[in-house]
Amino acid sequence: MFEFITDEEERGQVGIGTLIVFIAMVLVAAIAAGVLINTAGFLQSSAQETGEQSSSQVSDRLQEVDTTGNVSGSVVDKVNITVTQAAGAGEIDLRNVTVNWVGPDGTYTIVHDSVGDGATSADSNFSVTELKDADDSSPVLNDPDDRLKMTFDLGDGNKPDELGEGEEVTIKVNTMSGATTTIRFTVPQSLDGKQGVEL
Incomplete structure (x- = not known):
């Protein structure tokens, strides 16, 4: 009638x-x-991508080599800025x-003058001429030895x-990665008898 459970059976059930x-x-x-490992991997890739973007914003910029002006009468009607890659910069497409x-x-x-009127709300265009470009990559700067000339036509429409x-001018050249190069120049106080000037 009565069924007794032994200590062994109780221990088995508890086990x-x-x-x-x-x-x-x-x-x-x-x-x-698994969730932590996936999250850590995602955060690592995000941090790496952010680091690369931040590095590009700092390093992928232009360096001014020389700035000159073309003189017409008593005004400068054309500004030429020779540029190269800054130290540590990657490819820069002008x-x-x-x-x-x-x-x-x-x-x-x-x-750049290759950008069509319908694709931008820019006020004007500049042209690029290669001065030194061993692999004919112009208008892309892809070698520290490259030298390209940015030309700005002024006035006359x-x-x-x-x-x-x-007169003084400040220009900020912004590359696609977000890096900025600031160039300042001043026209000489006298342009009489000159055809070109160093700015």
Whole structure:
């Protein structure tokens, strides 16, 4: 009539319960570990990508080599800026460069002349001439030895206006990666009898 449970049977039931709890804990820990590993991998790739972008913003910039002006009468009607890669910079395509020109007659946005009128709201265009380009990659700077000339035609229907004696200009050259190079120059106080000047 009465059925007695022995100590051995009770211990067996407790052991099975403990085993089930242990297996459940192991499964939960495995799932949590998988989530943590995936999250760590995602964060690492995001951090690496952010680091590369930040590095490009600092290093992928232009370096000014020389700035000259073409003189017509008593004004400068053309500005030529020779550029190269800054130290540690990667490839820089001048077709993707945006120039912010701040001069005595206002502020202008200037882009490469290959950019069509419908594709931009820029005020004007600049052209590029290769001075030194061993692999004919112009208008892309891909070697520290490359030298390309950016030419800005002023006035005569173009913006900005021609520059007079003693006038100052600041331009900011922004590459596609977001790096900025600031170039400042001043027209000499006297242009009489000159055809070209160092700015």
